[in-house]
Amino acid sequence: MTETKLDAAPADSSHPAPGVLGRWGAFMAGRTRAVIGVWLLVLITLGAAAPSVFTSLAGAGWQANGSESVRARELAQQHFGGNSSAAVQVVVHSDTATITDPAMARVVGEIGAVFAGDDRIGQIIAPQPGSTISPDEHTGIVIAGANASTDDMVKAVDEHKDALTALSGDGIEVYPTGASALWSDFNAANHDAMIKAELFSWPVTLAIMVLAFGSLVAAGLPLLLTLAGLVASAGGLVLLNQITPISVWAMNFAMMFALALGIDYALFLVARFRAALTRTGDSRAAVAETMDTAGKAVLLSGLTVLVSLSAVLIVPAPAVRTMAVGIMLAVVFVLAATLTLLPAALGALGGKVNAAALPFARHQQHRSPVFARWGQILHRYPWPFAVVAVGILIGLAVPVLGLKTAMPSIQVVPTDAPVRQGYELIQQQMGPGAPGMLSIITPAADAESAANTARVGEGIVMLTPPQAATDGSGLVMMQALPAVDPSSSDMAEILDRLRADLPENAVVGGAAAENLDLQQVLDDYLPIVVAIILVLGFLLLLIALQAPLIAALGTLVSLLSTAAAFGVAKLIFQDGHGAGLLGFTPQGFLDGWGPVFFFAMIFAIAMDYTVFLLATAKEHYERTGDPHAAQRDGLAHSGRVIFAAAAVMVAVFFTFALSEPLPPKEMGIILGVAVLLDALLVRLVLLPVILRLTGHAAWWSPAWLRRVLPTISFAHG
Numbered sequence: 116m117t118e119t120k121l122d123a124a125p126a127d128s129s130h131p132a133p134g135v136l137g138r139w140g141a142f143m144a145g146r147t148r149a150v151i152g153v154w155l156l157v158l159i160t161l162g163a164a165a166p167s168v169f170t171s172l173a174g175a176g177w178q179a180n181g182s183e184s185v186r187a188r189e190l191a192q193q194h195f196g197g198n199s200s201a202a203v204q205v206v207v208h209s210d211t212a213t214i215t216d217p218a219m220a221r222v223v224g225e226i227g228a229v230f231a232g233d234d235r236i237g238q239i240i241a242p243q244p245g246s247t248i249s250p251d252e253h254t255g256i257v258i259a260g261a262n263a264s265t266d267d268m269v270k271a272v273d274e275h276k277d278a279l280t281a282l283s284g285d286g287i288e289v290y291p292t293g294a295s296a297l298w299s300d301f302n303a304a305n306h307d308a309m310i311k312a313e314l315f316s317w318p319v320t321l322a323i324m325v326l327a328f329g330s331l332v333a334a335g336l337p338l339l340l341t342l343a344g345l346v347a348s349a350g351g352l353v354l355l356n357q358i359t360p361i362s363v364w365a366m367n368f369a370m371m372f373a374l375a376l377g378i379d380y381a382l383f384l385v386a387r388f389r390a391a392l393t394r395t396g397d398s399r400a401a402v403a404e405t406m407d408t409a410g411k412a413v414l415l416s417g418l419t420v421l422v423s424l425s426a427v428l429i430v431p432a433p434a435v436r437t438m439a440v441g442i443m444l445a446v447v448f449v450l451a452a453t454l455t456l457l458p459a460a461l462g463a464l465g466g467k468v469n470a471a472a473l474p475f476a477r478h479q480q481h482r483s484p485v486f487a488r489w490g491q492i493l494h495r496y497p498w499p500f501a502v503v504a505v506g507i508l509i510g511l512a513v514p515v516l517g518l519k520t521a522m523p524s525i526q527v528v529p530t531d532a533p534v535r536q537g538y539e540l541i542q543q544q545m546g547p548g549a550p551g552m553l554s555i556i557t558p559a560a561d562a563e564s565a566a567n568t569a570r571v572g573e574g575i576v577m578l579t580p581p582q583a584a585t586d587g588s589g590l591v592m593m594q595a596l597p598a599v600d601p602s603s604s605d606m607a608e609i610l611d612r613l614r615a616d617l618p619e620n621a622v623v624g625g626a627a628a629e630n631l632d633l634q635q636v637l638d639d640y641l642p643i644v645v646a647i648i649l650v651l652g653f654l655l656l657l658i659a660l661q662a663p664l665i666a667a668l669g670t671l672v673s674l675l676s677t678a679a680a681f682g683v684a685k686l687i688f689q690d691g692h693g694a695g696l697l698g699f700t701p702q703g704f705l706d707g708w709g710p711v712f713f714f715a716m717i718f719a720i721a722m723d724y725t726v727f728l729l730a731t732a733k734e735h736y737e738r739t740g741d742p743h744a745a746q747r748d749g750l751a752h753s754g755r756v757i758f759a760a761a762a763v764m765v766a767v768f769f770t771f772a773l774s775e776p777l778p779p780k781e782m783g784i785i786l787g788v789a790v791l792l793d794a795l796l797v798r799l800v801l802l803p804v805i806l807r808l809t810g811h812a813a814w815w816s817p818a819w820l821r822r823v824l825p826t827i828s829f830a831h832g
Contacts (some may be wrong), residue, residue: 144462187624365441
């Protein structure tokens with residue numbers, strides 16, 4: 116983005132000629148009706164689709180594309196009536212009757228009738244002795260084969276599970292279970308938790324906004340802006356889902372980020388506008404100045420967030436990719452609203468932005484005397500604060516060295532969910548590994564060799580007889596019963612040994628195998644994603660600040676706060692510290708997708724604050740050439756906004772700690788802790804201290820680099 120001046124006559128010295136973004140802001144402010152009209156049209160169009168977002172989006176996608184387990188599932192669906200990991204398993208149990216009794220047999224038949232006529236359902240397989248009937252014959256499993264994608268199978272469970280559970284009665288229990296039922300129940304529980312958290316966070320956010328701005332009108336602007344971004348991104352995701360399946364989790368994360376970043380960006384711009392308006396008395400000139408300074412920081416911050424999240428797109432897992440897409444779409448809409456709708460609204464409001472001001476805020480200045488004094492204290496005593504801040508962050512980051520990850524266990528769904536009741540019943544009646552049966556598919560010529568190998572395999576307690584495909588493909592399938600719970604750490608060793616010992620053409624799949632393959636992919640891609648995010652984050656800071664030293668240090672301290680957040684996550688979710696207070700049972704690991712996805716999210720937020728603080732400091736350095744003034748005034752002019760924005764983000768994220776499902780709880784606490792640590796220890800302590808210790812060197816850039824980089828100035832005029 117190269118800054119140029121208008122080719123008009125010299126501007127009045129009281130209103131310096133604006134740069135590109137300044138002119139853009141003035142253009143928006145002068146066309147309020149047109150801008151609002153366009154946004155109303157966009158919101159009406161996308162808003163029509165928005166209400167169906169949670170029912171339209173995909174419910175599965177948790178797989179490693181191209182993995183052996185996915186190939187096994189595809190073969191099972193093509194050649195074995197859909198008896199794959201996506202099949203619906205319906206558990207039928209009675210404490211008194213056996214599976215052959217007339218009452219139980221009638222229920223089994225009624226289960227088949229529930230699925231009748233549904234094209235997504237393949238072959239219905241009645242309970243089979245030796246494989247899907249318990250030794251005491253009081254429990255049987257009806258398998259409804261998968262004849263559709265994993266996403267469609269989740270939707271099939273959504274539609275049929277009430278009818279299935281309604282078959283319970285007269286001492287007979289019926290529970291749909293299996294991977295498709297797991298995602299159906301979990302998505303429902305997760306949706307309820309997200310809605311409750313959002314409803315709780317909005318009033319808390321409004322209260323923080325009123326305290327931060329001291330004006331009801333100014334406080335309402337960020338919320339309206341965020342609401343526009345939310346509606347647009349929800350409708351956009353529904354339309355995008357018509358092209359490619361988008362995980363329902365994408366909307367969950369999009370809601371959270373739209374609220375947090377929308378308020379973040381609006382805070383920064385509205386605070387700057389109020390200061391410029393007080394000085395100039397001209398709303399259009401104030402909008403131009405705001406966009407010329409804070410607007411650049413917001414644009415660069417938004418680009419940094421998008422770049423960080425884009426690194427996740429290389430992971431070959433549909434759910435993980437589309438979660439990133441959901442957040443990116445929300446950020447795009449929020450950023451677009453911030454750069455168009457907000458300046459138009461500010462230009463129209465003018466001095467009315469301070470309407471309904473609270474008494475304490477009527478004479479509030481953009482330059483905070485409190486944070487100016489804090490900056491002076493940091494300037495006078497940099498080393499003690501640096502040592503304490505770094506010591507705390509390193510101390511919290513050390514536990515991350517022992518962090519373990521795995522795909523979520525059955526404990527992520529509520530105890531009264533049908534899928535969990537069916538899962539635990541299968542374990543009680545058929546053994547701990549029964550819900551994680553491994554499917555072995557092999558050419559018929561290798562069937563005997565594969566069967567002999569699997570039978571003697573360590574960790575395998577039972578093998579079903581080979582079942583030949585009915586379509587003449589020459590394939591056979593066997594089901595191997597592991598000795599351990601599917602979420603046990605020993606499961607990976609059992610699967611690896613089995614795959615290593617079986618004939619070359621055999622493939623091993625099943626829900627447990629798919630989880631393990633996905634976990635392996637996530638582990639393999641984590642260092643690549645981290646490296647890409649760090650490099651791209653540094654390059655964006657370098658372009659924005661034109662200063663290699665502070666760009667590198669800004670990136671490193673963001674990495675330090677991110678590591679500290681994961682260290683806290685290890686202590687809470689793996690070791691169980693505070694589990695009783697937070698109301699969950701620790702799994703002994705962090706959910707497997709957490710490190711890849713949360714790293715991108717946390718780093719994006721950390722760099723968001725970095726851009727705000729350093730852009731403000733750079734603006735004052737450009738004006739004065741004094742690094743002390745840049746450090747002190749940068750903090751004085753951005754500290755209150757960073758503090759308020761962090762308070763909003765922490766409040767938004769911590770509301771998810773109240774949810775019952777574990778993954779939203781993990782998400783809320785990890786992101787909340789990350790923002791808390793980043794704002795208090797990094798942005799308001801460590802980064803200002805670094806500016807103090809590096810002095811002019813922080814802003815130095817070699818001549819050759821200045822020639823290569825685009826010219827970006829944060830000073831107005």
